[in-house]
Amino acid sequence: MPGAIDQDPFDRSRRIGWLDLGSVFKSRVLMVGAGALGNEVGKCLALSGFRRVTVVDMDRVVGSNLNRCLFFTREDARAGSDKAEVVARGIEGLSPEARARAVVGRLEDLPDRFYEGFDVVLGCLDNIPARVHANSHAYHAGVPYIDGAMEGFLGKVTVCLPPDGACVQCGMNRTHSKVADMRFSCTGEGVVFHEPRLAAEITTTSVVSAVMVRECLKVVSGRTDMALRNTFYYDGQRNVAEEVEVPLDPRCPNHPPRVLQVSENNITSGSVQ
Amino acid sequence: MVLLTFRLKVKNAETGATVEMELDGDNTVDEVIESAATFWNKDMGAYVLRKGKKVLRGGSTLGDTGVMAEDVLELIPDPEGG
Numbered sequence: 001m002p003g004a005i006d007q008d009p010f011d012r013s014r015r016i017g018w019l020d021l022g023s024v025f026k027s028r029v030l031m032v033g034a035g036a037l038g039n040e041v042g043k044c045l046a047l048s049g050f051r052r053v054t055v056v057d058m059d060r061v062v063g064s065n066l067n068r069c070l071f072f073t074r075e076d077a078r079a080g081s082d083k084a085e086v087v088a089r090g091i092e093g094l095s096p097e098a099r100a101r102a103v104v105g106r107l108e109d110l111p112d113r114f115y116e117g118f119d120v121v122l123g124c125l126d127n128i129p130a131r132v133h134a135n136s137h138a139y140h141a142g143v144p145y146i147d148g149a150m151e152g153f154l155g156k157v158t159v160c161l162p163p164d165g166a167c168v169q170c171g172m173n174r175t176h177s178k179v180a181d182m183r184f185s186c187t188g189e190g191v192v193f194h195e196p197r198l199a200a201e202i203t204t205t206s207v208v209s210a211v212m213v214r215e216c217l218k219v220v221s222g223r224t225d226m227a228l229r230n231t232f233y234y235d236g237q238r239n240v241a242e243e244v245e246v247p248l249d250p251r252c253p254n255h256p257p258r259v260l261q262v263s264e265n266n267i268t269s270g271s272v273q
Numbered sequence: 274m275v276l277l278t279f280r281l282k283v284k285n286a287e288t289g290a291t292v293e294m295e296l297d298g299d300n301t302v303d304e305v306i307e308s309a310a311t312f313w314n315k316d317m318g319a320y321v322l323r324k325g326k327k328v329l330r331g332g333s334t335l336g337d338t339g340v341m342a343e344d345v346l347e348l349i350p351d352p353e354g355g
Contacts, residue, residue, distance in 0.1 A: 033355050035355050036354075037355045038355070123355075124355045125355045126353065126354050126355040127353060128319065128353055131353075148355060149351075149352040149353055149354060149355060150352050150354050150355065151318075151350065151352035152352075154350060154352045155352060156351065170330075171321065171328055172319070172351075173302065173303050173319075173321065173331020173332070174306070174307065174331050174332075175303075175306055175307070175310070175318070175319045175320050175331075175351075176319045178317070179317065179318060179319050179353065182317065198353065198354040199354075200354055231328070233349070235286075242326070243326070244323060244326055244327065245326055245327045245328065246327075246328045247327065247328070247330065249330050251332060
């Protein structure tokens with residue numbers, strides 16, 4: 001006969017010494033993007049015990065999403081359901097205690113101080129401009145930002161812990177600017193957003209989203225000492241994973257230059273605005 | 274200021290191929306990335322250049338990054354999708 005411990009959905013999680021389930025249950029998580037990564041991250045969040053999740057996405061489900069999105073159905077694709085709504089419902093379906101809120105809209109239209117209401121932000125985005133936007137808003141709000149990205153069998157996870165260390169934008173260069181510029185083009189009648197069709201499949205999505213939520217568990221459990229401090233690269237074709245250092249870029253707009261303020265008795269640091 | 278010309282290798286992380294480049298200390302990391310991506314006819318996309326376990330800053334000159342002659346740098350695609 002199963003005992004009481006066999007009835008507790010989190011019994012096995014409680015056996016992980018450093019995991020602070022109390023904090024996991026009550027932490028407020030913002031997930032930006034409800035595509036492939038958003039589906040898998042949503043699944044991992046729900047099963048890990050996160051109960052207060054806000055999901056933001058402007059997009060609707062289409063048939064080509066279905067090879068890598070757990071919560072999307074053919075009916076959703078036929079109906080053109082809002083991705084954020086479907087993922088929020090999916091999270092609540094996996095975790096009866098979860099309250100997932102869907103925000104259907106553009107990331108750029110969120111109020112500036114929106115990010116301040118969260119303990120952690122998970123970036124499940126599919127383009128550089130949105131990634132730059134989420135990264136900078138989270139950084140300036142002082143909220144940890146965990147960014148995931150993938151293409152084909154390549155994946156990447158970056159953890160940003162403001163006010164210290166590099167952010168996602170620190171790792172970008174001129175090729176990122178060119179790609180971002182290419183996404184927007186002027187047709188003469190307005191600005192068009194070009195959405196490339198990038199290679200994607202579920203196994204890499206699963207690896208990247210699992211790493212993102214694992215880092216999220218460390219952050220909300222107060223164990224940032226164990227968290228990634230740089231970028232995790234994953235090459236599923238060769239089955240190689242490694243952590244690569246991304247140094248803070250003093251020219252990155254998210255890091256105002258710091259100067260030493262020298263007074264008679266002490267030395268403190270401050271920012272130049 | 275005299276900027277020395279030196280040679281280094283850039284490795285294509287996707288294929289393992291390498292190309293030898295002759296560069297000056299005032300060449301930037303951005304320029305190396307774009308030259309290597311063009312040489313291999315890579316798709317338009319984001320790439321980073323790393324030396325060992327460290328990503329090199331795009332706007333930095335090779336002189337600033339401490340890259341030395343005969344170093345092997347690696348060009349890796351930076352995934353964008355989600």
